[in-house]
Amino acid sequence: MAARRLKLGVLALGAAVVLLAPPPDAAGASGERTVRVEASGAAFSPAVIRARPGDRITIELVATDVVHGLAVDGYGVSTTAEPGRPGRVTFVASRGGTFRLRCSVTCGPLHPFVAGALEVGPNALLWRAGLLAALVALGGLWLARR
Amino acid sequence: MTGERVARLLVLAAVVGPLGVALGGRLGRRQGSAVVEVHARMASDGGWGPGAITVGVGDSLRLRLVSDDVMHGFAVGHTTIPPKDLKPGIPEDVTLRFDRPGTYTFYCTRWCGVNHWRMRGTIVVSGVGAEAAEDDREPVPVALDLDLDAPHPAAAVPGAAPDAARGWPLVAELPNADRDPEALGTAAPADVYLRLRADPAHAHRTDEELWNLVAALWLSAGSPAERRVGGELYAANCAACHGEGGDRRGVMAPALAASLPPSTMPGRGRPADFTDRRTMLGASSALLAGKILRGGMGTGMPNWGAILTDEQVRALVAHVWTFSLSDHQP
Amino acid sequence: MTRVDLLRVPWVGRLVRSRWPQVLLTVALLTGFVLAIVAGLAGTPVGNRNFGIVGVWIAWWAALMLVAVPVLGRGWCGVCPLGAVGDWLQRGAVLAPGRRGLGVGRRWPTKLRGRWLQNAGFLVLALASGAILTQPRVTGLVLLVLLLLAVGVSLVFERRTFCRYLCPVGGFVGLYSQLAPIELRVRDKRRCAAHRDKTCYVGCAAGSGCPWQVYPGALDRNPPCGLCLECVRTCPYDNIAISWRGFRSDLLTAPGHRPDEAFKALIMLGSALLYAAVFLGPWGTLKEAALGVGTGAWLAYAGAVVLLLVGVLPGAFLLAVQAGRRVGRSELPLKRAFAVYAGALVPVGLAAWIAFTLSLVLVNGSYVGAVVSDPFGWGWNLFGTTGARWAPAFTGLLPLAQSAVLIAGLGMTTVVAVRLAPQAHAERPLGQAAPVVLFALGVTLGMLRLLVG
Numbered sequence: 001m002a003a004r005r006l007k008l009g010v011l012a013l014g015a016a017v018v019l020l021a022p023p024p025d026a027a028g029a030s031g032e033r034t035v036r037v038e039a040s041g042a043a044f045s046p047a048v049i050r051a052r053p054g055d056r057i058t059i060e061l062v063a064t065d066v067v068h069g070l071a072v073d074g075y076g077v078s079t080t081a082e083p084g085r086p087g088r089v090t091f092v093a094s095r096g097g098t099f100r101l102r103c104s105v106t107c108g109p110l111h112p113f114v115a116g117a118l119e120v121g122p123n124a125l126l127w128r129a130g131l132l133a134a135l136v137a138l139g140g141l142w143l144a145r146r
Numbered sequence: 147m148t149g150e151r152v153a154r155l156l157v158l159a160a161v162v163g164p165l166g167v168a169l170g171g172r173l174g175r176r177q178g179s180a181v182v183e184v185h186a187r188m189a190s191d192g193g194w195g196p197g198a199i200t201v202g203v204g205d206s207l208r209l210r211l212v213s214d215d216v217m218h219g220f221a222v223g224h225t226t227i228p229p230k231d232l233k234p235g236i237p238e239d240v241t242l243r244f245d246r247p248g249t250y251t252f253y254c255t256r257w258c259g260v261n262h263w264r265m266r267g268t269i270v271v272s273g274v275g276a277e278a279a280e281d282d283r284e285p286v287p288v289a290l291d292l293d294l295d296a297p298h299p300a301a302a303v304p305g306a307a308p309d310a311a312r313g314w315p316l317v318a319e320l321p322n323a324d325r326d327p328e329a330l331g332t333a334a335p336a337d338v339y340l341r342l343r344a345d346p347a348h349a350h351r352t353d354e355e356l357w358n359l360v361a362a363l364w365l366s367a368g369s370p371a372e373r374r375v376g377g378e379l380y381a382a383n384c385a386a387c388h389g390e391g392g393d394r395r396g397v398m399a400p401a402l403a404a405s406l407p408p409s410t411m412p413g414r415g416r417p418a419d420f421t422d423r424r425t426m427l428g429a430s431s432a433l434l435a436g437k438i439l440r441g442g443m444g445t446g447m448p449n450w451g452a453i454l455t456d457e458q459v460r461a462l463v464a465h466v467w468t469f470s471l472s473d474h475q476p
Numbered sequence: 477m478t479r480v481d482l483l484r485v486p487w488v489g490r491l492v493r494s495r496w497p498q499v500l501l502t503v504a505l506l507t508g509f510v511l512a513i514v515a516g517l518a519g520t521p522v523g524n525r526n527f528g529i530v531g532v533w534i535a536w537w538a539a540l541m542l543v544a545v546p547v548l549g550r551g552w553c554g555v556c557p558l559g560a561v562g563d564w565l566q567r568g569a570v571l572a573p574g575r576r577g578l579g580v581g582r583r584w585p586t587k588l589r590g591r592w593l594q595n596a597g598f599l600v601l602a603l604a605s606g607a608i609l610t611q612p613r614v615t616g617l618v619l620l621v622l623l624l625l626a627v628g629v630s631l632v633f634e635r636r637t638f639c640r641y642l643c644p645v646g647g648f649v650g651l652y653s654q655l656a657p658i659e660l661r662v663r664d665k666r667r668c669a670a671h672r673d674k675t676c677y678v679g680c681a682a683g684s685g686c687p688w689q690v691y692p693g694a695l696d697r698n699p700p701c702g703l704c705l706e707c708v709r710t711c712p713y714d715n716i717a718i719s720w721r722g723f724r725s726d727l728l729t730a731p732g733h734r735p736d737e738a739f740k741a742l743i744m745l746g747s748a749l750l751y752a753a754v755f756l757g758p759w760g761t762l763k764e765a766a767l768g769v770g771t772g773a774w775l776a777y778a779g780a781v782v783l784l785l786v787g788v789l790p791g792a793f794l795l796a797v798q799a800g801r802r803v804g805r806s807e808l809p810l811k812r813a814f815a816v817y818a819g820a821l822v823p824v825g826l827a828a829w830i831a832f833t834l835s836l837v838l839v840n841g842s843y844v845g846a847v848v849s850d851p852f853g854w855g856w857n858l859f860g861t862t863g864a865r866w867a868p869a870f871t872g873l874l875p876l877a878q879s880a881v882l883i884a885g886l887g888m889t890t891v892v893a894v895r896l897a898p899q900a901h902a903e904r905p906l907g908q909a910a911p912v913v914l915f916a917l918g919v920t921l922g923m924l925r926l927l928v929g
Contacts, residue, residue: 038397042767043760064397066188066258067217073871082217083257083397084385098875098929102839104866106234107216109523109610110763112840113755117929126929129879130921133886137917140890141910149496153571156503157564164511168518171854210855214521235525237855 004143011139018131023096023124030054030093037061037101039068039081042110044101053096053121061087069104072118078104096121181208181239186218186232186254189261194252196267203247203273212237219255222269223453229255244271251452257386260401263448287436290332294436295412295443300336300427302343304357307473310365313358316351317366320359327367335360335471336427361471367431368464372457376465379458387446392420392469402446409444417447420469427470434463479719482658483708492705492718495571498555506557508536509619511851516616520853524866526612527851530843532619533609538837541829545649549656552649554703558622559639562630563687563704573683573709581634584641591736594647595743599785601644602747603778606754606766635687639702648744650699651737652826654726654819655888660692660701660708660718667715668693676707676716683709692716697726699737727819727892735811738818739786742793745821745919746785748828752926756835793818796911804908807901817912820893824916827885828923831878835927838874842867875928882927886920889913 033055038045039062051057061070061081070087071078074095079087101116175181185195191214201207211220213232221229222242230238244250254265287294317325330338339360342348348356368376380388387396394417403415420426438459441449450459483489491497508531516528523529544552553559564570568577607614622643629638639646662668676692679685686692688702692711695701708716753759754766765777797813800806806813845864850856857863870877893912897905 041760042763043758045760047758062397063257065260065401067256071868073868073874082386083262084383084387084390085381086390100871102868105217106522106524109215110606110760110767112524112610113763114760115756116758123929125875125879126924129883129924129928132879133883133917133920133924136883136887137890137913137920140887140894141906141913144894144906144909150569150572153499153503156500157506157570160503160507161510163507164514168514168852171852171856172518175854212520212853212855235520235522235853237853239855 007139007143011135011143014135014139015132018128018135023122023127028052030056032056032058034058034060037070037116038064039070039103039107039114040064042108042114044070044114044116047101047116049101049116049118051093051118051120053093055093055120056090057093057118058088058090061089066107067105068107068114070116071102071104072099073102074099075118080105093118093120097125098123181210183210183212184220184267186211186213186220186258186265187215188259189265190259191215193265194254194267198267199269201242201244201269201271203244203271203275205243207242207244207269209240209242210237211240216258217256218258218265221253221255223251223253224455225250231256242269244269244275246275247271247273249452253453255382257398260398260405262386266452287432287439290432292433292436294433294440298334298425298428298433300334300424302336302339303423303427304339304353308354308357308361308471310358310361310472313355313360313362314366316355316359317362320363325363330363330367331431334428334430334433335364338363339427364431364467364471365464367467368461372461373464375458376461376463379454379462380465383450384462387417388420389417392466394419406444406446411442411444413442414445416445420466423470426467431460431463431467434466435459438462479721481663481717481719483716483718492708495709498705499571501555502557502560505555506560509557509623513616513619513623515851515853516612516614516619518616518852519612521612522853523610523612524840524843525847525850525853527847528612528615528619529609530840530847531851532615534836534840535844538833538841540645540649541833542837545652546655546826546830547657548703549653549658549698550649550701550703551656551658553639553646554705556639556645558626558643558645559630559636559702561623562627562638563636565627566630566635567684573679573681575679575684579631579634582632584633584637589641590734591647591740593641594644595736595739597642597644598647598743598747599782602750602785603781604769605751606763606774607769609755610767635684635689636702636704640688640700646702647740648829651740651744651822652829653698654822655826656698656725657720657722658718659698659721659726660703660716661695662693663715663717665693667713671713675710675712679706680710680712683707685710696729699726725888725892727822728895733812733815733819735815738815739790741818741821741825742790743785745825745828746789748825748832749789749919749922749926750781750784752828752832752923756832757926793821793912793915796915799911800908801902803910804902804904804906806903806908813908816896816899817893817909820889820896820909820912821916823885823888823892824882824919825885827881827888828919830885831881831923831927834874834877834881838870839868840866841869878927879924882920882923886916889916 030052033051035049035057037049037059049059059070059079061068061079063081063083065083067080067082069078069080075091077089077091079089081087097120099118099120101118103111103114107114175183182199187193187195199207211230211232213234216234218232219229220232220240221227227242230240232238248271250269250271252267252269254262258265339356342356342359381390385396386398387402389395396417399417402417406415437447438454439449439451441447454462483492512528512532515526519526519528540552566577566579567574601608601618604614608618625642626638629642674691677685683706686707687704688700690700692707754762762777765773768774794814797817798810801808801810801813808816842864843866845861849859849862890913893909894906897909902908
């Protein structure tokens with residue numbers, strides 16, 4: 001029983017480290033960043049925008065077939081564009097993490113499923129969740145050892 | 147009534163109810179006052195349905211417009227009816243009334259694929275109405291019998307983009323005859339430059355100064371309001387193929403050629419490059435207006451005669467000149 | 477945590493024994509079902525303005541995956557209109573017990589029993605899901621065909637044959653009901669032994685014999701029981717209890733060890749990964765291939781999907797089980813070990829589907845408001861909510877919630893895998909469980925990458 005308690009303690013400590021350790025600072029200073037995102041069919045291109053926390057990001061949305069929109073989860077900004085008239089939105093990426101990009105104008109049957117991602121610095125949540133998952137699985141096996 | 151009876155009635159209602167509601171909705175629409183339901187689809191899926199509507203002069207035409215796939219828009223050419231955006235699946239009601247008989251063209255105002263420019267329908271207004279108005283006279287390019295398809299190389303080109311702001315003070319020095327808008331409308335900038343160059347009164351001016359003068363003459367032709375309208379029209383209708391910078395690098399340009407039926411028309415599927423001074427400066431405003439009105443006969447350039455008024459075409463042409471006669475930034 | 481006998485709570489007992497609440501709920505759901513069919517077939521082709529799409533794939537699916545299945549197990553089946561219509565026709569009554577109705581009442585052929593048909597049905601729907609989830613006409617048609625099939629089967633075969641052997645939804649609802657915190661069991665088995673008439677199975681004046689062809693006295697796990705509540709009404713000794721059992725699950729107390737159920741678990745797990753990749757991922761070509769049913773791109777896509785769901789994932793799991801048998805030095809035959817340990821995948825499977833569904837409902841749930849006021853997309857405004865704009869909700873919390881659910885599922889799978897050891901006849905039970913746990917970890921990391929990455 002004491003051994004088990006010890007193991008639980010170790011695992012709890014590990015979980016605390018995984019959940020609370022601060023993420024590494026993204027390399028380099030933040031600055032201005034302009035990204036040209038093409039919207040065509042049911043996808044954004046590029047589908048993933050990478051930035052550093054603190055960057056002032058301008059997304060230029062260029063639609064190449066029909067009217068499209070782009071909304072950023074978590075930041076609540078959006079813009080629309082049609083061929084010949086790009087849309088622009090500027091915001092400061094103050095929050096770190098990965099945020100989904102979604103289409104905000106019905107652009108065809110696949111519209112609800114159009115998605116991209118904005119990666120601001122490292123994806124701390126993914127790392128924490130992944131490490132916690134490994135901790136749960138391996139820790140569970142370890143706990144069960146006699 | 148027994149519980150079982152009630153339960154069975156409820157089941158019946160559950161099955162018949164939605165059906166009845168749907169049928170009622172459909173029939174109610176048909177019996178009701180004459181509302182014409184117009185569906186908008188991408189041109190490749192049928193475009194406007196119906197594509198031909200008739201109405202009498204002075205009668206109310208009530209339309210219920212709804213898009214069945216992507217964002218469309220509705221507007222009627224040669225009228226002051228404001229365009230209406232059609233969000234997919236959300237019907238919009240619009241009531242039209244025409245005072246003059248004739249055939250009006252309604253068209254889509256939101257890019258909905260490479261065949262968006264083909265998405266047009268007609269409203270035939272019959273009966274006796276007001277007399278034909280002034281602007282029904284022949285358009286200038288037709289009156290002049292211009293050959294719209296002949297190549298028009300510029301006899302002279304400037305080394306760099308002219309600066310109309312520096313040329314504006316020099317315009318005041320020109321005699322009135324040289325500033326006549328109608329004359330300028332039918333002349334090519336390169337020809338006017340050569341005329342000025344040959345004129346001893348301007349011998350002391352540098353080539354650069356003369357080109358600035360020519361640019362100022364062309365770019366001050368319209369009012370600021372007109373230029374704004376021109377810019378709006380260009381962005382909405384032309385930029386997709388001709389490019390926001392007029393450099394023919396529009397997002398639709400690559401798909402355009404693939405979408406056209408085969409033809410031997412020169413320039414098929416290749417939008418004109420408005421930044422190319424070697425061709426643009428050899429064209430007159432009348433020529434450009436003519437091309438816009440008539441379209442490209444199978445090249446993919448739409449004909450705007452049925453849709454844009456002469457004022458709108460003038461505004462558009464004024465905007466187009468900015469691509470070759472200035473450092474135009476979109 | 478001790479079991480709480482819910483039927484002993486007076487108002488719960490009354491609610492359950494009376495036929496009215498269940499019938500009213502079923503009729504309401506039937507109305508929604510028919511509305512979905514009519515809207516799908518006759519309404520606007522724009523999916524997010526059509527009740528057929530929004531009402532079914534956002535509202536109903538969310539209610540099913542987030543509430544009904546995790547909390548009530550087979551609770552949906554008890555009020556599902558698909559099975560109920562056939563049931564009413566067979567009994568010749570909606571409310572009253574009734575015994576004589578329509579239907580030939582044949583037995584379902586033995587060769588077609590088991591979950592294989594449901595597996596195939598779900599697979600077919602999964603392959604067409606690109607079109608089903610986005611085109612109202614297709615959804616309307618699929619729902620209509622399911623209704624006609626359910627009624628048709630009920631008129632030819634006995635009792636709830638459709639529900640047991642054909643319904644694609646019932647396939648996974650039954651699978652995941654093993655985790656539900658409620659269960660229907662007899663209170664005292666000796667009572668049943670002494671009761672000669674077995675009215676729970678045969679029927680009596682108070683109600684039909686179990687339509688799901690289950691003998692309640694022997695029921696020891698959730699999947700076979702459709703919670704239709706007939707036995708609660710027919711037992712003369714009030715010996716049937718619906719209990720709240722907390723986190724205790726069937727996976728450990730009475731796991732099923734059949735290969736068809738094992739495949740069901742793997743197909744569902746694989747589908748969750750697939751749907752996350754196709755519908756929530758950034759790959760437009762994949763989505764378009766999924767949508768264009770019948771095109772060349774779709775054929776390639778369909779081939780890859782079948783390969784993945786029926787070949788690659790089960791194959792990888794087989795390897796994990798085999799590795800476990802080696803490491804754990806187990807005497808259990810591979811086929812049996814495969815079936816036993818597939819049960820451990822149930823928690824990660826349900827967690828994966830809940831995580832996927834959370835995205836659907838939080839991002840697109842706002843469409844429900846508009847579609848309730850304008851179910852056909854004809855410009856109606858029945859409740860004034862037609863103008864509601866698309867407004868994704870709690871998108872900041874969404875990845876957090878998904879991560880938490882996935883990790884919880886993995887935790888439960890680990891516990892189950894470890895505790896299944898006694899049934900694995902292994903010298904080193906942990907060695908047997910470890911590769912399976914690692915497999916589940918891999919799937920969890922994959923889902924995390926797709927949903928949160």
